[in-house]
Amino acid sequence: MTIKLKEVLESEKSILRNLYSLYLHELSNFTTHLNIGVDGIFHYEELDDFWKVDGLSPYFITLNESIIGFILLLERPFLKKSNDYGINDFFILNQYKGKGLAVQAVKKIFEKKQGQYFIIQVVENKRAVAFWKKVYSELDIETIERQDLVDEELCLIQTFSI
Structure with missing residues (x-):
């Protein structure tokens, strides 16, 4: 099973918007700051900025040409x-x-973009925290970790170089 990263085109914005709603729904388990809209969708208001602001780079994660994440x-x-x-x-x-595909996607982004990184997880999101610790261990990445409030949420922040 081969994972690929594909830059999201502005014409594919609606697909990314749908995936963001699922992502925000999942995150709503760990924060009180995310609420569903009256239309039944979790909205990411800054989505349009991805194609207007330099340095915001969305990628689809694909498996056998099917989008499985971002x-x-x-x-x-x-x-x-x-x-x-x-x-x-x-x-x-x-x-x-749980199939190793997310780790493959992370490896792809690190191969494509090398430098100084930071990654943030909400402390209450134990699955995300465990995932990133697994990535760092598997890829032998030494991190500096600290806790801080980000948007009123207690978060873990790791920094490291690739």
Whole structure:
């Protein structure tokens, strides 16, 4: 099973919007700051910025040409400080979790984009925290980790170089 990353075109925005609603629904288990819209969809208001702001780079994660998730990579010039990249949002459909495909996707992004990274997880999202710790262990990545409030949520923040 081969994972590929594909830059999301603006013409594919509606697909990404649908996946973001699923992602935000999943995140709503760990925060009180996400609410479903009156139309029954979790909305990501900044989605249109992905094609207007340099350094917001969405990628579809594909398996055998089918979309199974996405990664939102932050990079320069959007990032201004010491990090070159940040994995802001990362989502895999439930049926593909636990099969090593998410780790493959992370490896692909690290092969494509090397530099100083940061990754943030909501502390309460134990599955995400465990996933990233597994990635760091499997790829032999040394991280510096700290806790901080991000948008009023207690988060773990790891920084490292690839």
